[in-house]
Amino acid sequence: MSFDYDLFVIGGGSGGVRAARIAAGTHGAKVALAEEFRMGGTCVIRGCVPKKLMVYASSYPGMVAEAQAYGWDANIGGFDWSAFRDKLEAELTRLEAAYRSGLSNAGVTVFDSRAVLVDAHMVKLADGKTISAKHILVATGGTPFVPDIPGSELAITSNEIFNVEALPKRVLIVGGGYIASEFACILNGLGCEVAQFYRGAQILRGFDDEARGHVAEAMRDNGVNIHCGTDVMRLEKAEDGIRAVATDGSEKVFDAVLYATGRIPNSKGLGLEDLGVKLGRGGQIEVDDYSQTAVPSIFAVGDVTDRINLTPVAIREGHAFADTIFGGQRRCVDHSLFASAIFTQPEMGTIGMTEEAARAQEPIEVYATAFRPMQSAFAGAPDRVLMKLIVSQENRKILGCHIVAPGAGEMIQLVGIAMTMGATKEQFDATIAVHPTMSEELVTMRSPVRTG
Structure with missing residues (x-):
């Protein structure tokens, strides 16, 4: 049977782009990739990169205070969020162009469109065009999860925080994972009054107890108001902001409420289940050690599989997939040992x-x-x-x-x-x-x- 492409990749994030580049540029496969938003995925556009730049921005007041203690006549003025945001957007645009250039140089055909699966070898673009491929790789990543509570539409997530018109003076962050804790520190460092609600007994669940306790204590010392054992019952519009009604009986008004209560695999609406691709209870695509699904021609890498949701892991999975299918090297990724960093302060x-x-x-x-x-x-x-x-x-x-x-x-x-x-x-x-x-x-x- 003749196919339009050897490989069609759905998703232009770290894992999908690496798989496409290696399959085409290194192994000579005919490859196409579809991305419905911006090339670079969560990490480049709304995750690791902009977050780390915000970490840097938020650290300067502390540096100035330390410089004063060392004898410097140092002072810092107000933070110009709009100037930083514009420069951040320019940097993300530059990185997106680099991703596109890498794909183009490798010979990958890019479709700026949503793509869904029609059958085991066929995808359909948003304009109705169908394309066949011998192999299909799903690399659609994850998306923030916001609980279905009254007033949830008033909240923002880590996707939107980079584009707000103005920094909120009073912000509530809901969640206790690394994303919530990182943004609590970032916004605190940028001068916001930050409260963090987490329903568990201690933030950063799953990490070493002694280490996460050390981080939480430092965050509190730095001014983050952490409330463990506390969750939001509902959000309401108020004259001067958003009122959060909490499970501990408290009510407080904030200028913004940021939900960072986890991410879920971005697998809905792709047509996977109709084809026999197995999904887990959380919507994750179930794959074997070589990223192959229950349908032999369909594979998946990255956060959509919910194995280890880290950018370098997705890149390694995408590379191993390309080497296995197109390079004649049967390679899988060892997920048992990996280093990670949480950019709290x-x-x-x-x-x-x-x-x-x-x-x-x-x-x-x-x-x-x-x-x-x-x-x-x-x-x-x-x-x-x-x-x-x-x-x-x-x-x-x-x-x-x-x-x-x-x-x-x-x-x-x-x-x-x-x-x-x-x-x-x-x-x-x-x-x-x-x-x-x-x-x-x-x-x-x-x-x-x-x-x-």
Whole structure:
């Protein structure tokens, strides 16, 4: 049977673009890609990139205060949100153009259109045009989830926060995950009065308990008003904003309410179930180790599969798919070990098992230290950092590493190399420290603080 393309990719985010580029540019496949919004997906357009730039913007008031403590006659004026927003949009446009250029240079045909599946080898564009392909890859990512409560239409999500006309003076962030916590810190740093509601007992569920407690304490010290065990019952229009009625009986008016209560796979309306593609309870596309669905010609990578919802993982999945199908290299992605960073203030970097998960698996030793780093201690700031290693008693391998500190994301990337190679505690101990640095503590902790 003859097809229009060897591969048709639905979704122009990190995973889909990488798969298309490698399939076409490296392996010579005839490839097309459809994207209904902007090229680059969540990470580039409404996620990692704009968020990290907002993190940078929000950190300058703290830098100025520290500079004053070091003797500088430093001051900072007001933040010009509109100027920052315009420059941010220009940067995202530049990155989108780079994505398009990469696809074009690889020989990929791009359709700026929504695409849905008609059958196992056919997609239909929004204008009604149908296109056939030997293989179809779904890489449509995820979308923010907002609970169905009265007044939910008054809320915004992380998708809209980058484009608001003006920064809200009073903002409520609902959620306790990394997106909610990051935006709580960002908006607090930009001068907003921030409250954060989370229905659980502690923010950052799923991360190491000691590390997330350290982050929460620092956030509170920095001015974020965290309310755990609290949720929103309803939102109402008020004369001067949006009234949030909470489960703890409180009522307060905010200028904006940002929901960051998780993301769900963007799999609705694609025609998947009609073709026999299996979806999980949360709407995630079920795939095997090689990203293949129950329909042999249809594959899926990235957040729409809800495996590990991180951009580098989606990129790795897309690359492995292209190598497997078009490069004659049967490759799958090992999801068991990956480093990640949470860009709260302070940052948290993490890889491997939490202390709680490791303790449930086997006997462990815990090495940890919390201290005031030189830079902030000299300035008289109360900031404390945390360095933590989880070690197997049996084989001495590092099972987990958790860092809460400025630059934790940069540090955990390098720890990730060592842990991926199977480094032991004794190999960490044999590493000569770089002094004076915060990270030297990772190789100087000699006695465990806990065993079990």
